[in-house]
Amino acid sequence: MNQPIGPTSDTILYLSGVNKTFDGFRAINNLSITLDRGEMRAVIGPNGAGKSTMMDIITGKTRPDAGRVVFGASTDLTRMDEPAIASLGIGRKFQKPTVFESHTVWDNLLLALAGDRRARFTLRARRTAAETEKVEALLETIRLTSHRNRLAANLSHGQKQWLEIGMLLAQDPQLLLVDEPVAGMTDSETEQTAHLLRDINRTRSVVVVEHDMAFVRALGVKVTVLHEGSVLSEGTLDHVSADPRVIDVYLGR
Amino acid sequence: MTRLSFTVTPVIIIVVAAILAILNLGTPATSALHVSDFVVGLAGKYLCYAMLALAVDLVWGFAGILTLGHAAFFALGGYAMGMYLTREIGARGVYANAQLPDFMIFLGWKNLPWYWHGFAHFPFAIVMALIVPGVLAAIFGFFAFRSRVGGVYLSIITQALTYALLLAFFRNDMGFGGNNGMTDFKDILGAPIGRSSTGTALMVISAICTALAYIGARWLTGSRFGKVMVAMRDAESRTRFLGYRPEYYKLVVWTLSAMLAGIGGALYVPQVGIINPSEFAPANSIEAVIWVAVGGRGTLSGAILGAVLVNLGKTILTGALPGAWLYALGGLFILVTIFLPRGIVGSLRRKNARDAILPTSDEPQGIAAIDSVQADLRESGAEMEKPA
Numbered sequence: 001m002n003q004p005i006g007p008t009s010d011t012i013l014y015l016s017g018v019n020k021t022f023d024g025f026r027a028i029n030n031l032s033i034t035l036d037r038g039e040m041r042a043v044i045g046p047n048g049a050g051k052s053t054m055m056d057i058i059t060g061k062t063r064p065d066a067g068r069v070v071f072g073a074s075t076d077l078t079r080m081d082e083p084a085i086a087s088l089g090i091g092r093k094f095q096k097p098t099v100f101e102s103h104t105v106w107d108n109l110l111l112a113l114a115g116d117r118r119a120r121f122t123l124r125a126r127r128t129a130a131e132t133e134k135v136e137a138l139l140e141t142i143r144l145t146s147h148r149n150r151l152a153a154n155l156s157h158g159q160k161q162w163l164e165i166g167m168l169l170a171q172d173p174q175l176l177l178v179d180e181p182v183a184g185m186t187d188s189e190t191e192q193t194a195h196l197l198r199d200i201n202r203t204r205s206v207v208v209v210e211h212d213m214a215f216v217r218a219l220g221v222k223v224t225v226l227h228e229g230s231v232l233s234e235g236t237l238d239h240v241s242a243d244p245r246v247i248d249v250y251l252g253r
Numbered sequence: 254m255t256r257l258s259f260t261v262t263p264v265i266i267i268v269v270a271a272i273l274a275i276l277n278l279g280t281p282a283t284s285a286l287h288v289s290d291f292v293v294g295l296a297g298k299y300l301c302y303a304m305l306a307l308a309v310d311l312v313w314g315f316a317g318i319l320t321l322g323h324a325a326f327f328a329l330g331g332y333a334m335g336m337y338l339t340r341e342i343g344a345r346g347v348y349a350n351a352q353l354p355d356f357m358i359f360l361g362w363k364n365l366p367w368y369w370h371g372f373a374h375f376p377f378a379i380v381m382a383l384i385v386p387g388v389l390a391a392i393f394g395f396f397a398f399r400s401r402v403g404g405v406y407l408s409i410i411t412q413a414l415t416y417a418l419l420l421a422f423f424r425n426d427m428g429f430g431g432n433n434g435m436t437d438f439k440d441i442l443g444a445p446i447g448r449s450s451t452g453t454a455l456m457v458i459s460a461i462c463t464a465l466a467y468i469g470a471r472w473l474t475g476s477r478f479g480k481v482m483v484a485m486r487d488a489e490s491r492t493r494f495l496g497y498r499p500e501y502y503k504l505v506v507w508t509l510s511a512m513l514a515g516i517g518g519a520l521y522v523p524q525v526g527i528i529n530p531s532e533f534a535p536a537n538s539i540e541a542v543i544w545v546a547v548g549g550r551g552t553l554s555g556a557i558l559g560a561v562l563v564n565l566g567k568t569i570l571t572g573a574l575p576g577a578w579l580y581a582l583g584g585l586f587i588l589v590t591i592f593l594p595r596g597i598v599g600s601l602r603r604k605n606a607r608d609a610i611l612p613t614s615d616e617p618q619g620i621a622a623i624d625s626v627q628a629d630l631r632e633s634g635a636e637m638e639k640p641a
Contacts, residue, residue, distance in 0.1 A: 059494060082490075082493040082494055083496045083498045086495055086496035087496040091494070092494045094491075098488045098490065098491045099491070100484040100487045100488055100491065101487050101488075102486075102487055103483065107480055108484075110480075111477075111484055111492075111495065112495050117495075117496045119478055119481075119502055119505050122476065122477040122478040122480075122481050123476055123478040124476075125476070125477040125478075167495065171495060171496065
């Protein structure tokens with residue numbers, strides 16, 4: 001395998017020649033993507049294009065058969081598991097809102113706050129003033145201040161999505177992976193979410209997987225089109241929309 | 254979640270135990286207020302079951318690990334105590350041999366097996382009642398949780414664990430009395446086993462241990478560790494992507510829970526006067542899960558209440574209609590699952606939105622919980638296999 005040029009100093013995520021096969025099905029096929037520090041990238045593609053598998057590989061849920069996945073300057077993600085990768089500063093939001101339903105909004109954020117994750121710490125941990133302050137600030141950001149004592153189970157779908165984004169922020173990640181954040185949201189919630197993501201992008205790099213073209217347009221960022229496990233096209237939304245190959249496999253259908 | 258509710262349950266346990274003890278020892282047998290030794294013995298037994306129920310609730314109710322093998326840890330604690338009680342018989346056995354228990358002489362053994370050494374000392378036996386279940390649970394848990402065995406698969410191997418121990422303890426050459434187990438105990442710490450005051454003391458000690466176990470469990474589940482545990486139960490992958498390692502959390506609570514079950518078993522044996530391999534029977538572990546389901550999964554007082562109520566029902570029903578118990582138990586589980594999915598205490602607390610520890614309403618309970626675990630597994634399996 002030819003050795004590709006290494007990531008530059010302002011690259012936060014670098015995938016090169018990544019392959020993953022499930023039972024003979026090539027989910028990821030020689031995939032190479034470079035994400036700059038501070039960049040927000042939208043990833044689109046038809047079902048089965050490998051978007052979720054790509055997320056799984058970056059977050060350590062799935063191990064690639066071949067290829068390099070590098071975070072920051074030189075951290076090889078292919079050798080690490082989910083908690084280790086999360087602790088590096090990569091947060092992941094699932095498509096279906098995944099929050100701790102039987103905890104309050106407050107406790108959801110408290111558990112997500114960056115800090116010691118070991119059992120010997122949590123057995124004795126007391127809530128500190130700094131933690132209280134951070135949680136309050138997060139509640140403000142995700143507009144759930146008045147819901148702080150409600151159980152997450154009792155939130156609306158949109159509020160759960162926001163809470164989950166708040167939990168990601170609490171982790172203080174450098175890179176956020178967001179899987180279909182506006183699925184099932186109302187139009188105004190979708191708009192607010194686009195705002196929120198742009199806000200977040202001021203300080204962190206973001207990868208958004210999305211089907212909703214209006215939302216991708218609202219984000220106004222570089223788009224990567226995946227097809228059959230590799231990059232089909234890359235550029236502005238207008239650029240990729242005009243790409244005949246993209247029209248053929250995805251947009252035109 | 255007030256300080257008051259923190260203490261109500263242990264106070265009730267201690268007060269009821271004290272009243273039973275006073276009415277047993279302080280009133281003549283002819284008095285209408287007299288509580289018989291039989292009733293005291295039952296109460297002591299129920300309290301040991303309550304400790305087992307607390308242990309099951311910690312792992313199932315709070316950490317989402319459906320154990321179908323917890324009676325194994327209870328029985329191991331019981332065996333540790335049984336070994337002490339057997340050594341305590343000394344020369345008063347049938348063969349009047351202070352060096353070897355009767356069953357070993359019967360088998361023609363000449364020497365005490367190495368693993369019996371030390372059991373003549375009470376503190377050693379108590380430590381073993383904690384350590385043996387703890388170590389077994391730690392080893393089992395280490396491999397099971399590390400390889401991410403969960404849901405029904407874990408339930409099945411816990412069931413296999415207790416069944417394997419059942420078969421092993423049936424064997425005479427294991428050196429634990431085989432099929433007959435150990436019985437005919439004479440005394441504990443010099444106090445005759447059959448005497449009324451000994452029985453009452455054991456019951457009171459069981460009550461104190463149950464109360465302490467409750468307080469300890471309450472502390473654990475109220476800590477941030479406990480919050481992570483509940484978070485893990487609700488959305489394990491989310492805890493992992495937040496940077497927690499669920500396997501370690503599970504291992505800690507699983508091991509503590511096994512040790513608690515071991516104490517319950519150790520206190521159980523002197524009160525019932527026998528320990529044999531039937532304590533490892535898979536049905537025992539399943540019954541313990543039913544107690545918790547009836548009382549309220551994820552509520553500590555519910556676990557205690559469920560253990561006491563179901564066993565009270567068992568005592569009454571097996572007296573009145575022997576043979577009907579298994580049908581009643583099965584029926585009870587189905588009825589509770591359908592009509593009282595949060596159990597007794599869970600349903601009472603339903604309106605209290607601040608009680609964040611309870612499994613939420615859309616989380617399936619009882620049998621439905623087992624089903625959903627299976628569905629989750631299928632789903633997550635599919636997710637892993639499914640490209641994109």
